[in-house]
Amino acid sequence: MTGIAPVTWRESLPSLSDYAVTAVLSVQCGVDWLRSASWRIRDEIDEAVMTAARNRDDLAIDRLVLHSVPVLGDVPVEELAALNAAHADWLYRLDAAGALLSRARRPRVHRLIVGGGQRNFGVLDGMMVRRRGAWSHPDAAETTLKIIGPGGATTPLTGYDLNLDGPFGDADPSFYL
Amino acid sequence: MSDPGQIDVLATMGRTVASNVRRVASAVCIVGLLAVAWVVPLSRQDVIDSATFSIAFFATLLTGEAVIFALSFAASSAWPSFREIDGHIGFRDWVVTGWLGAMLTASGLLAQAAIAATYGAFLFLLADLVGIFSFIRLLGLASSGGRKRLLARTLGRALQDPPRGARQRQAGEAVVAAYLGQLDQSASGSDGGSVQDLAAELAYAATDNRGTAPATRAALALHLEAVHRLAKAALVGKLDPVVASAAARVLVDSLLARVRVPPDGTTPGTARPELAAAVLGQASRYLAWLGSTSLILSARQVTTASSAREMVAFAVASRDLILRLADPDPPGAGPGDLGTPLAGAACAVAWLADFTDFHGSHQAAGLYPVYEILTGSKFLGNYFDGDSILSGLRSVLYFGAGGGLSPAAQATRQAFGTVTEFDLTWTLVSVGAIATLRDVRIPHPPELIRPEFSPDHQLLAAYLRTFAAHRFFSTAEQATTTLTSLISSTSAPGGMWHKVRTIASHAGWAAPMPVIEPQQRLSACVLAVASRLAPLGPGEPDRELRAFLTALPLPLLEATGRLATRVLPGRDTSRAGKYGVEQAISERLRVLHLIGASQASSP
Numbered sequence: 001m002t003g004i005a006p007v008t009w010r011e012s013l014p015s016l017s018d019y020a021v022t023a024v025l026s027v028q029c030g031v032d033w034l035r036s037a038s039w040r041i042r043d044e045i046d047e048a049v050m051t052a053a054r055n056r057d058d059l060a061i062d063r064l065v066l067h068s069v070p071v072l073g074d075v076p077v078e079e080l081a082a083l084n085a086a087h088a089d090w091l092y093r094l095d096a097a098g099a100l101l102s103r104a105r106r107p108r109v110h111r112l113i114v115g116g117g118q119r120n121f122g123v124l125d126g127m128m129v130r131r132r133g134a135w136s137h138p139d140a141a142e143t144t145l146k147i148i149g150p151g152g153a154t155t156p157l158t159g160y161d162l163n164l165d166g167p168f169g170d171a172d173p174s175f176y177l
Numbered sequence: 178m179s180d181p182g183q184i185d186v187l188a189t190m191g192r193t194v195a196s197n198v199r200r201v202a203s204a205v206c207i208v209g210l211l212a213v214a215w216v217v218p219l220s221r222q223d224v225i226d227s228a229t230f231s232i233a234f235f236a237t238l239l240t241g242e243a244v245i246f247a248l249s250f251a252a253s254s255a256w257p258s259f260r261e262i263d264g265h266i267g268f269r270d271w272v273v274t275g276w277l278g279a280m281l282t283a284s285g286l287l288a289q290a291a292i293a294a295t296y297g298a299f300l301f302l303l304a305d306l307v308g309i310f311s312f313i314r315l316l317g318l319a320s321s322g323g324r325k326r327l328l329a330r331t332l333g334r335a336l337q338d339p340p341r342g343a344r345q346r347q348a349g350e351a352v353v354a355a356y357l358g359q360l361d362q363s364a365s366g367s368d369g370g371s372v373q374d375l376a377a378e379l380a381y382a383a384t385d386n387r388g389t390a391p392a393t394r395a396a397l398a399l400h401l402e403a404v405h406r407l408a409k410a411a412l413v414g415k416l417d418p419v420v421a422s423a424a425a426r427v428l429v430d431s432l433l434a435r436v437r438v439p440p441d442g443t444t445p446g447t448a449r450p451e452l453a454a455a456v457l458g459q460a461s462r463y464l465a466w467l468g469s470t471s472l473i474l475s476a477r478q479v480t481t482a483s484s485a486r487e488m489v490a491f492a493v494a495s496r497d498l499i500l501r502l503a504d505p506d507p508p509g510a511g512p513g514d515l516g517t518p519l520a521g522a523a524c525a526v527a528w529l530a531d532f533t534d535f536h537g538s539h540q541a542a543g544l545y546p547v548y549e550i551l552t553g554s555k556f557l558g559n560y561f562d563g564d565s566i567l568s569g570l571r572s573v574l575y576f577g578a579g580g581g582l583s584p585a586a587q588a589t590r591q592a593f594g595t596v597t598e599f600d601l602t603w604t605l606v607s608v609g610a611i612a613t614l615r616d617v618r619i620p621h622p623p624e625l626i627r628p629e630f631s632p633d634h635q636l637l638a639a640y641l642r643t644f645a646a647h648r649f650f651s652t653a654e655q656a657t658t659t660l661t662s663l664i665s666s667t668s669a670p671g672g673m674w675h676k677v678r679t680i681a682s683h684a685g686w687a688a689p690m691p692v693i694e695p696q697q698r699l700s701a702c703v704l705a706v707a708s709r710l711a712p713l714g715p716g717e718p719d720r721e722l723r724a725f726l727t728a729l730p731l732p733l734l735e736a737t738g739r740l741a742t743r744v745l746p747g748r749d750t751s752r753a754g755k756y757g758v759e760q761a762i763s764e765r766l767r768v769l770h771l772i773g774a775s776q777a778s779s780p
Contacts, residue, residue: 036670039667039669039670040669042667043665043666043667046665046666047661047662047665047666050661050665051658051661054657054661089667090667092696092697093664093665093666093667093696094665096664096665096696096699097661097664097665099699099730099732099733100657100660100661100664100729100730100733101730102730103730162699163697163699164699164700164732164733164736165699165700165736165739165740166612166693166697166698166699166700166701166740167691167693167697167698169690169691170612170613170693170698170701171616171743172473172616173466173469173470173473173535173613173690174470174473174474174477174479176466176470176689176690176691177409177412177413177470177474177689
């Protein structure tokens with residue numbers, strides 16, 4: 001089971017195409033986002049964010065995700081490995097999808113740096129929108145903005161290490177000999 | 178008795194008794210002789226006389242065995258190892274029995290114990306009996322055929338799947354390591370005869386009286402590994418390429434025979450469909466890679482033209498055999514050719530995804546059997562004339578072309594899910610195919626030209642068009658949405674692509690080329706989508722294609738331009754900037770015009 005409430009998220013997504021909304025903060029730091037039960041809602045959010053970023057140049061999108069999966073002592077090793085794999089795959093996809101847009105339109109993805117055994121990240125998952133200058137959840141938005149601000153413990157997903165050409169072995173199969 | 182567990186236990190016990198029958202017989206003799214010695218002890222002189230003759234014969238046999246050993250087996254070789262030889266000839270049993278006889282005889286004579294001395298003399302006679310048995314078995318091994326039979330049996334035991342316990346697994350791994358070590362040694366020494374023998378031993382491993390061999394995961398993986406080592410030795414080592422390709426062909430034939438499903442489907446040990454799909458896919462992918470690699474190495478003069486030629490010929494011929502095996506009803510089929518090991522949609526798609534990697538020969542023709550497996554009927558068209566097999570498949574499965582769905586088509590539709598998942602899956606397949614097309618700028622030497630392995634632009638166009646004519650969007654906006662989904666969507670658990678990747682992991686053999694997810698080939702993702710917007714014939718507008726390309730950020734567009742320059746023919750231009758690159762890609766995609774009339778279905 002997942003602690004994510006897909007209905008709440010789905011209700012928030014239409015606001016991405018609302019022209020009164022000029023900024024969006026999306027926080028998805030829960031480990032539940034990485035479980036296989038969450039792939040559908042996660043994809044829906046990613047797709048909605050990408051569509052909004054593609055269609056609107058007046059919308060600032062900031063997303064906060066985990067930099068790495070914390071060590072979960074009560075989770076079996078195999079499950080932890082699956083979570084780590086899902087996390088790496090998701091971050092890669094966020095990065096790669098960003099490469100489809102110009103730098104100005106690309107959603108800014110911030111990776112929250114957490115300690116290995118940390119369970120409380122000091123931020124709640126959710127989507128906050130700024131409509132006509134006012135945030136939908138001001139306290140949560142303020143906390144999030146502090147985290148993704150200059151003094152926060154985040155590092156941006158910049159796409160600088162994306163290999164747009166694909167693996168070298170594609171161009172030169174003899175590389176694998 | 179009908180409980181399969183009980184039957185397995187009884188079968189295991191039966192095998193254990195059969196394999197130890199020699200030791201059981203020896204034990205019975207040892208106990209029986211003790212009873213005889215106890216009842217009828219011999220005099221001291223009789224014991225000495227008997228032991229004298231026994232020792233003389235013992236020494237004769239020992240000398241004979243030493244001579245055969247010296248002439249037949251190389252001391253440096255671990256294949257066969259002394260363990261296998263001893264297991265076959267019972268050398269240790271013989272020596273231990275003789276040692277026991279000598280000890281008892283000597284101690285009996287010293288201690289004036291008639292029973293012990295008599296028993297020792299009897300054991301010496303028994304040792305001579307075991308010795309002559311051992312000698313005859315060793316003589317059998319002195320011939321090449323005898324050694325082959327022993328080694329094939331040894332390999333067969335090691336490749337049983339799954340191994341029974343850790344000890345058996347370790348023993349099996351040691352045998353496989355010794356086999357591969359010997360293969361490497363023979364290949365590096367260019368010992369053609371030995372290489373051929375080793376290939377034959379693997380081909381015959383675990384073959385039963387009817388000539389069939391079980392398709393265990395370990396056995397199939399070892400076939401592929403041995404083929405790779407032979408090819409590598411021929412390309413960059415000293416192995417004669419003719420020997421390498423002949424031995425590799427023996428292994429490919431053996432591999433396919435193990436995977437083949439007979440029409441009655443009753444042969445025990447047949448590979449599971451997932452394993453068959455994975456192994457056929459890996460073999461297809463490897464052979465395609467081998468062809469492309471041989472071409473590059475030849476062009477760079479790293480390998481000789483003759484080596485590259487042999488490897489290309491071997492790869493093309495073997496892929497043709499795989500294609501025939503995958504086809505449920507291949508052209509000119511005999512009764513034994515009907516049927517396919519690729520049962521089910523996921524297996525067929527998984528195989529084709531691998532079959533179209535690395536610009537392999539006959540890759541477009543691979544869609545014919547896939548169509549037949551997925552729909553239960555043959556595709557009535559010709560891809561070289563512009564017919565789109567994927568569009569036909571899409572129409573049959575989702576838009577009711579040709580009336581009601583056959584049971585196979587219903588199962589396929591259920592396996593794919595929605596038409597969107599169908600379209601995305603095939604686009605993902607095409608990404609790998611497009612990313613690994615050969616570099617058109619590398620000259621293709623005439624000696625390497627083979628049917629379906631040539632620099633012919635029309636053939637390349639046919640391969641590209643098998644995917645490009647699968648049209649499910651028509652505007653730049655839809656293309657961009659598709660590209661975004663392609664890259665950002667998770668491979669859903671239970672979805673077709675997830676199944677395809679799960680099946681591919683069944684092969685049990687790590688090919689030298691890693692499996693690359695389509696999302697890691699961003700420029701190929703763009704080109705796969707762009708090719709589905711590109712005009713299929715002259716005179717068709719390319720407005721949407723250009724709009725799609727122009728909307729991309731410059732770094733990604735430039736990477737796509739580099740890929741198009743590498744894999745698609747066209748004039749080299751030095752036009753820079755977004756519009757220059759976009760125009761160059763559009764021009765190179767005009768290679769699609771070389772094939773037939775535009776017959777792709779409308780979205």
